Amino acid sequence: MSGPLAQEIETLLRGALAPTRLDVINDSAQHSGHAGDDxxxxxxxxxxxxxxxxxxxxxxxxxxxxxxxxxxxxxxxVHAFAMKCIAPGEEA
Structure with a gap:
């Protein structure tokens, strides 16, 4: 289940970039208790x-x-944001 911020990220990227693939991955659990964990x-x-x-x-x-x-x-x-941006036909 994705939270409201993940859904907002997905909506904004779909609207702006018309992606053929979009994965919004919440990595927050891996950083629980670390710097930036709100x-x-x-x-x-x-x-x-x-x-x-x-x-x-x-x-x-x-x-x-x-x-x-x-x-x-x-x-x-968000504290940390990583991205992989590819064109169709390129490897992720």
Whole structure:
């Protein structure tokens, strides 16, 4: 079951990037009691995004597209945010 923040991440990325694959992985349980754990259960995330919008873009451009879609979530509302951004046909 995903929490409200995970659902918001998914909604924002689907709306902005029309992904052909989207995995929103809540890593928070692995960091329970560590720095950045705010007790919400939604403090650490990894996303895997495959989108045709990434074709012809380098890694930094792709990451900026994801961060732009998410606004204040990475860094302000979650402690740690990792991402893998691929175009269709590339390996994850």
């Amino acid at each position: 007790g919400s259960g939604e403090s650490h995330f990894t996303v895997i995004v495959e989108s045709p919008h990434f074709e012809g873009k380098n890694r930094l451009q792709r990451q900026r597209m994801v961060l732009g879609a998410l606004g204040d979530i990475p860094g302000d509302r």
